[in-house]
Amino acid sequence: SINAGHHKFVFLLKEPLYYVSVSRTGESDIQIRDQLLYLHNQILSVLTSVQLTRIFEQRVNFDLRRLLGGTEVFLDSLSTLFHNDHSFMLSGLQCLRMSRITRDQAGEILSDGRVKNLLYAMVVADGKLATLLRPRKHSLHPSDLHLLFNMLTGSTTFHTAESWTPLCLPKFNPKGFLHAYICYIEKGVSIVVISTDKSNFFEISEWKTKIVEAMQKKVVLQYIKDAAEKSYMVEDIQVPSLLHFMYKSKVHVQFTTPGLSGMYTNDLDKKRLFRMYQHLHDRMHHKSRPLKLYYVNSEKEAMLGWVSYSV
Structure with a gap:
């Protein structure tokens, strides 16, 4: 540099x-x-x-x-x-906050009667993962999912009709294409299916129709839509003087963070908070001198970073 x-x-x-x-x-x-x-x-x-x-x-x-x-x-x-978006800095996924019962129901519906040559199937809401169906020994790398979610949110092209597009997932296999079926089943809620068979579109489309019917029947789709429309706030945690936080589980490669409120609702402080998190993360994960604990005090807040190897 x-x-x-x-x-x-x-x-x-x-x-x-x-x-x-x-x-x-x-x-x-x-x-x-x-x-x-x-x-x-x-x-x-x-x-x-x-x-x-x-x-x-x-x-x-x-x-x-x-x-x-x-x-x-x-x-x-x-x-x-x-x-x-902190996903890139943390190399993690922000999953949709919803009840375990609803998530399990969505997973069961996806796994029922799935089509041949299906590699992955997922429900994505507001750019967050609601549920994922995958082979037991084949997990998707977070960076591949980030690229996939960027496709969903980066353009309105996929919002109006079913789409079937070739897609390379570099961490999965940088040398070849898979095929992605994308369909928005509600505003902000989509079903994404990754297949190895380029001729699978119509079979997946029929399967999607059955999935949507089952989700509507069990009210799962409405629960997912409601969860996507309202994020939790730091006030819900009920920790005195806590202004904001991020937590990542290294085991699950997932993180959670509340919506911005209080002093972080204006653009200047939003950007300042984001940069402070970047500085904190870089200092703690520095290659030559990583830290388990790091505390920094600024004019407006005190920030604490803590790496726990147990979670």
């Missing part, structure tokens, strides 16, 4: 592509490189690593924009999420 005045230049080489970021946000080199890597993986989700390498072997000066036309919206959306 290069520092020039208030600006930081960070580079990432992922042959045959070079990435560069120019920022003045105060983020660390590692945090910015992680963001550049996400942008690289977003490109791989459209073009596999094999295709990308082959293209530039044939034409070194090839203009990649010709093949990325229409996907700029997802790169823009991802760049925006870096500055208001």
